[in-house]
Amino acid sequence: MNIAILGFGTVGSGVAEMLTQNKDLLAKRAGKDITLKYILDIREFPNSPFRDLFVKDFSVIEQDETVDVVAEVIGGAGIAYEFTKRALLAGKSVVSSNKELVATHGTELLQIAKEKGVYYLFEAAVGGGIPALSPLVDDLAHNKISEVSGILNGTTNYILTQMFSLGAPFSEALAEAQAKGYAEKDPTADIEGIDVCRKIAILAALSFGEMIPASAIHTEGITAIRKEDVQAAEKIGCSIKLLGRAIKEAEGDLYVMVAPFLIPKSLPLAEIAGVYNGVLVRGNFVGDVMLYGRGAGSHPTASAVVADIDHIARGTVARPAWSAAKDGTPSDFSSFFCRRYVVAEGAEQSAIGIIFGETEPISGEENAFLTPMMSESTWTDSVERFAACGGKIISHIRLY
Amino acid sequence: MNIAILGFGTVGSGVAEMLTQNKDLLAKRAGKDITLKYILDIREFPNSPFRDLFVKDFSVIEQDETVDVVAEVIGGAGIAYEFTKRALLAGKSVVSSNKELVATHGTELLQIAKEKGVYYLFEAAVGGGIPALSPLVDDLAHNKISEVSGILNGTTNYILTQMFSLGAPFSEALAEAQAKGYAEKDPTADIEGIDVCRKIAILAALSFGEMIPASAIHTEGITAIRKEDVQAAEKIGCSIKLLGRAIKEAEGDLYVMVAPFLIPKSLPLAEIAGVYNGVLVRGNFVGDVMLYGRGAGSHPTASAVVADIDHIARGTVARPAWSAAKDGTPSDFSSFFCRRYVVAEGAEQSAIGIIFGETEPISGEENAFLTPMMSESTWTDSVERFAACGGKIISHIRLY
Numbered sequence: 001m002n003i004a005i006l007g008f009g010t011v012g013s014g015v016a017e018m019l020t021q022n023k024d025l026l027a028k029r030a031g032k033d034i035t036l037k038y039i040l041d042i043r044e045f046p047n048s049p050f051r052d053l054f055v056k057d058f059s060v061i062e063q064d065e066t067v068d069v070v071a072e073v074i075g076g077a078g079i080a081y082e083f084t085k086r087a088l089l090a091g092k093s094v095v096s097s098n099k100e101l102v103a104t105h106g107t108e109l110l111q112i113a114k115e116k117g118v119y120y121l122f123e124a125a126v127g128g129g130i131p132a133l134s135p136l137v138d139d140l141a142h143n144k145i146s147e148v149s150g151i152l153n154g155t156t157n158y159i160l161t162q163m164f165s166l167g168a169p170f171s172e173a174l175a176e177a178q179a180k181g182y183a184e185k186d187p188t189a190d191i192e193g194i195d196v197c198r199k200i201a202i203l204a205a206l207s208f209g210e211m212i213p214a215s216a217i218h219t220e221g222i223t224a225i226r227k228e229d230v231q232a233a234e235k236i237g238c239s240i241k242l243l244g245r246a247i248k249e250a251e252g253d254l255y256v257m258v259a260p261f262l263i264p265k266s267l268p269l270a271e272i273a274g275v276y277n278g279v280l281v282r283g284n285f286v287g288d289v290m291l292y293g294r295g296a297g298s299h300p301t302a303s304a305v306v307a308d309i310d311h312i313a314r315g316t317v318a319r320p321a322w323s324a325a326k327d328g329t330p331s332d333f334s335s336f337f338c339r340r341y342v343v344a345e346g347a348e349q350s351a352i353g354i355i356f357g358e359t360e361p362i363s364g365e366e367n368a369f370l371t372p373m374m375s376e377s378t379w380t381d382s383v384e385r386f387a388a389c390g391g392k393i394i395s396h397i398r399l400y
Numbered sequence: 401m402n403i404a405i406l407g408f409g410t411v412g413s414g415v416a417e418m419l420t421q422n423k424d425l426l427a428k429r430a431g432k433d434i435t436l437k438y439i440l441d442i443r444e445f446p447n448s449p450f451r452d453l454f455v456k457d458f459s460v461i462e463q464d465e466t467v468d469v470v471a472e473v474i475g476g477a478g479i480a481y482e483f484t485k486r487a488l489l490a491g492k493s494v495v496s497s498n499k500e501l502v503a504t505h506g507t508e509l510l511q512i513a514k515e516k517g518v519y520y521l522f523e524a525a526v527g528g529g530i531p532a533l534s535p536l537v538d539d540l541a542h543n544k545i546s547e548v549s550g551i552l553n554g555t556t557n558y559i560l561t562q563m564f565s566l567g568a569p570f571s572e573a574l575a576e577a578q579a580k581g582y583a584e585k586d587p588t589a590d591i592e593g594i595d596v597c598r599k600i601a602i603l604a605a606l607s608f609g610e611m612i613p614a615s616a617i618h619t620e621g622i623t624a625i626r627k628e629d630v631q632a633a634e635k636i637g638c639s640i641k642l643l644g645r646a647i648k649e650a651e652g653d654l655y656v657m658v659a660p661f662l663i664p665k666s667l668p669l670a671e672i673a674g675v676y677n678g679v680l681v682r683g684n685f686v687g688d689v690m691l692y693g694r695g696a697g698s699h700p701t702a703s704a705v706v707a708d709i710d711h712i713a714r715g716t717v718a719r720p721a722w723s724a725a726k727d728g729t730p731s732d733f734s735s736f737f738c739r740r741y742v743v744a745e746g747a748e749q750s751a752i753g754i755i756f757g758e759t760e761p762i763s764g765e766e767n768a769f770l771t772p773m774m775s776e777s778t779w780t781d782s783v784e785r786f787a788a789c790g791g792k793i794i795s796h797i798r799l800y
Contacts, residue, residue: 017685022542022544029542123539129685129687129689134538135531135691138538139523139707142425142429142706142710143703144425268692273666276668283703285700285706286700286704287694287699288693288694289530289531289691289692290691290693291692292691292692293689293690294688300685302685303543303683303686306542306685307539307540307542314718316538316718317716
């Protein structure tokens, strides 16, 4: 079985390394050699041990009938989209770490793969090295799934973990993450929740059968979280985590969102620290299952890419499948119910009870309280009414 | 596809319930109906919704050529062994929750299944509902595995969790677990580590290719753990967990053991509380992955049994395989190295340093210290030398 890697960056070089270092193990598992034949990159790598494998023209790979699987680790939805489509149309399976491409064009690419009798797989697109998609599809989805949620971004989880352990404000924790290489110079896609939005769209599609466009997913980042919020969370035994959540309610409503949540420390998602990721799956018989591991990095992500290659080689693929989102999916986020941690000021104490209902004060935090369960629209209305009484919301975070 | 369940106890009734309640979902996944045709039990269940399916004679199932898969949830290595063998020889796949049978006769049964072109699968035998065996074999074992360890027994984990959260002594925590139905009247198999021993033997066989007999696995339970040990562990930021561990060292040595360990709370295994289970897998590219969920109970365990049925129905089985343990497997436990938490008394302080090497005192605990890394045989020697100086070891627990 011959492999071509598209893109020799962090992940691509890890894939090349793993195919080499674990070559005997992979051959033993598959009953045949798995050979790296080409690496596509426009750059020169004269000192790489793989220097003889480099090509600059994708059509060399496309036209080589001995190439069985293409590993697309370029990223983005531009040239990666073109190459993926051409590879599938040429009858080659494609494995990918590219969450943006899967979230935007996955529906079409899966359809092409099915028609051509090949595979489009993307274990590495969600949760880095964690086996998440394959266990979800192959080992858990015989349960009726009611929720798939996850800590899906190592950068933001590192920042939040630092805010908790050092009491550092957001800006300081971000700067430290950048200095350590855990956050990019332009961290927008991470800290604004865009990266998580793509990943939860993929998890939701695999769990509930429809791919929801990013524009229809309520997405918040972590930039508004203050160190005072971290302290208040500690007081009530909670962590703050940026979660992607997809929730299927008994009545059929499907809510998909990205937002920070206060999570009680008794729940396993609350304890996932630093650059680790975790995916929680709730099924009607299995209950809560969590899959935990390194959410990024050259070697863990390469492990996930090679897992897909190994599945194809051994014939144990659980083919991912979904359709485009139908009308009415997702449900209107304004009808999603949750509790909230709130810090408010400027209105009389009595106004809080009248407007927000039976709130629960957080002891030692003068203006902080937890609201009862309320819908997003009731929350918005309440904030307006509170403002009309001269009140101001300083901070608010949903409770898991 | 037709199913027969052997044994209508906690797990068997859960399997019948899941096959019924998720019937449409299972049919949609498999592209064919999965129908429960027989339940074998010697008891009468006149009020069960499944009452028409009961048979008392196994040969009815054995001789019915329309039965494709037999779910053996009887337990034990007696009649369950006979029925499993006869079912496989009759050309039926067998799925099982029976860790004792898999650990004792799994090598032979896998061989028969292979020869007959059917499957012998046992996801439910380890980690209850957690998808552990399938992800290990199918999604992770393309890594060179260096360790598989787990909290594999909910009863002992519940007892240890209660000792930590309430400061209760072992006997009290056990009595409470029995009152709540988390521990059996005769808790020996759980608290002495016998249950974990079978489970780690299965995980080790899947990870390293050889099934080690229980008699060759160093096995300790949790009965010697004192509440003072729990307090000392807290002081150094550790939990105490009963672990099954299988460790493949770079030099090729394979150590398999069951024993309580102090685990730093920064590691995810340390945070698995109550009746939950967790399986840690360490691979050369993926790093640390942990699979977490409910380790027992009718519905979670049924989910794992039905996962195997679902794999067979969809044709996505990763066939488990191992051989009997070869000479020299496992490595001699006396050469396993670790650190230890120790409470000692009766000898002069200077004797401790001379005998145990560079120890680290635990502040606020007068007679407690951590040893440096030492082999099991050095430890045994040191204890003897210490006794010769009039010293006595009050308690000792290995460090993870």
